[in-house]
Amino acid sequence: MTELKGQLLEVSGVSVTFDGFRAINNLSFSIGPAEMRAIIGPNGAGKTTFMDIVTGKTRPDEGHVLWGEKSINLIGMNEARIAQAGIGRKFQRPTVFEDQSVYDNLLMAVKNARGPFSVLLYRPSFKDRGRVEQLASEIGLAEEIHRKSGELSHGQKQWLEIGMLLAQEPRLLLVDEPAAGMTLAEREQTTDILVEAAKTRAVVVVEHDMEFVRRLNCKVTVLHEGSVLAEGSLDHVTANQQVIDVYLGR
Amino acid sequence: MNRSFVLRNPSILVFLALLAFFTLAVTALSEGFGVALISTSFVKTLGKTLCLALVAVAMDLVWGYCGILSLGHFAFFGLGGYMIGMWLMYERTRGIVEASLAEAPIPPTPQEVVDAIGNQIFGVVGSSEFPLVWAFADSLVLQLLLVVILPGLLALVFGWLAFRSRVTGVYLSILTQAMTLALSLYLFQNDSGLRGNNGLSGLQNLPGLDAVPQAVVSIWFLWASALALGLGYLLAAWLVSGKFGSVVRGIRDNEARVRFLGYSVESYKLVIFTLTAMIAGIAGALYYPQAGIINPAEIAPIASIYLAVWVAIGGRGRLYGAVIGAVFVSLVSTWFTGGQAPDVNLGFYTVKWVDWWLIVLGLSFVLVTLFAPKGIGGLFDLIAARRGPDRHGDDLGPDQGSLREKEAVE
């Protein structure tokens, strides 16, 4: 296991088939404990499915997903256990609890004991309330903190979900298309938050917007038909003829 | 902390005040303690209605808040009734048997007393042996414990099996129907040990209190039912406030998302399912002594469906909605099916409400579901002008503020 040293997540030889269709094909991927990585690739390349596998939503047919210093195998663990182990996820479509306030959404995400009985007896501490308020202002929702999140705009929901992700204090953030539906200014601030987060933890960002990816200024992995087509700096992969053919050229 | 919790939810205080006022008013008008404007049998109807409101609160927790459409909670209600009914029947029969054996020249041995009780109780099903399930029937304390333990245990095992394999939605509803159907069919058998289709009867007579008239007993039960409803309502309101309530409502709206936050959805569902089964058991244990009789027909699948209808009509996802639904629908239903509602003569056809009531109920259920998904309780929103967002449907998507196109041009 020496080759795993220094890697937080190590995915190797993973394949998954849906009704005979191979969505992920012998995929290998790894990321260090404080690293930013962008994943790009055409629609249907398997980017979201990759996140599904890491977070326990989809069980791969073969391969390994190893996590942390102890190289725990994540395959077979349920979603809640994997989330507790320190993997947070933002979905492609913003999914927040629309019936509840911004405050309640964030408080639910703040890192704390997750069992039913400890949650039942939980009362928000001064520290937790402060954390929620701090997060809310970081994501520009300080004014909206008591509004129902269903009333927020699309971009604000994206923000809220990013805030919930940060509240979980995960060691690995999987972020699926965070900038969709955001204004230019919002996008820039999203970049700042993600770059800041990547100083202390691993961040994987899936994004179609090349400008956004450029601003992240990190290593890029190109997925195509369920496996890695190219990997390296953005300039390196965009110069790759295969990448131009399947993704950029269209 | 508790004080601020009630203060943050003024509807709790309003509810408790109304409940207290109602109980005092009925007492003042009753035959037992008041001016005898309300008959004892109607006092019992009102007391039973409070028990139905309590089981509706439980249903609202499990369905309206947690999103599990259980169509089996009346099984737990019935089990609670059976558990208390066993003690009531055993003790009362023992009183009668001992009184009659006391006349005999030789004092009876304890075994002879037990045999005679068995004969009395199980004569109708052609037996006199006490089945194993009656092992604790002579102990009020144990039977009272069973009122909560048995439904809780059944719910725990059933829920564990169902939630663990991630059965949700309509499949779960069908499973819960199958559970209550199986239980009722089992109890219908004579050798189930609970007197088959005869059920348990004479439950209105409290052992050792023959001298107390029913007019008084009915008020005792009214107060006990009101107390149970008040406490159950408080407990439910406490559960759904705060973070636990957040998580539970989150499960209802998007259980996958809750999982990715690190919450074990299955354990939360199990806690809610089991707890509400226990509440249903308590409600049943207070209901059947007022009804006087319990038999397996009480836990037929349709009973649990009615429960869902009450909660839907009252307005799920708010506790007072469940209470309103149960009280309103069950009282109106009693009025129509009790033959009090005057028949409507249309000339060519006479509408007999006894026959037509179910159709009216079914129709109002459909109409409420289609046009007023918040039910009667939703009317309070009009007063408070409190309007929630529509949770259903897709996002509106990027609005004009999203400068994606423009940005691409740059």
Ligand SMILES: Nc1ncnc2c1ncn2[C@@H]1O[C@H](COP(=O)(O)OP(=O)(O)OP(=O)(O)O)[C@@H](O)[C@H]1O
């Ligand atoms: N649960 C599923 N059942 C069947 N097919 C699936 C399932 N999930 C994904 N797929 C298929 O797997 C392929 C990869 O899908 P995925 O959502 O991972 O693509 P993506 O790279 O995220 O694309 P996009 O950029 O459009 O979000 C697609 O062809 C999709 O139809």
Ligand SMILES: [Mg+2]
């Ligand atoms: Mg995708």
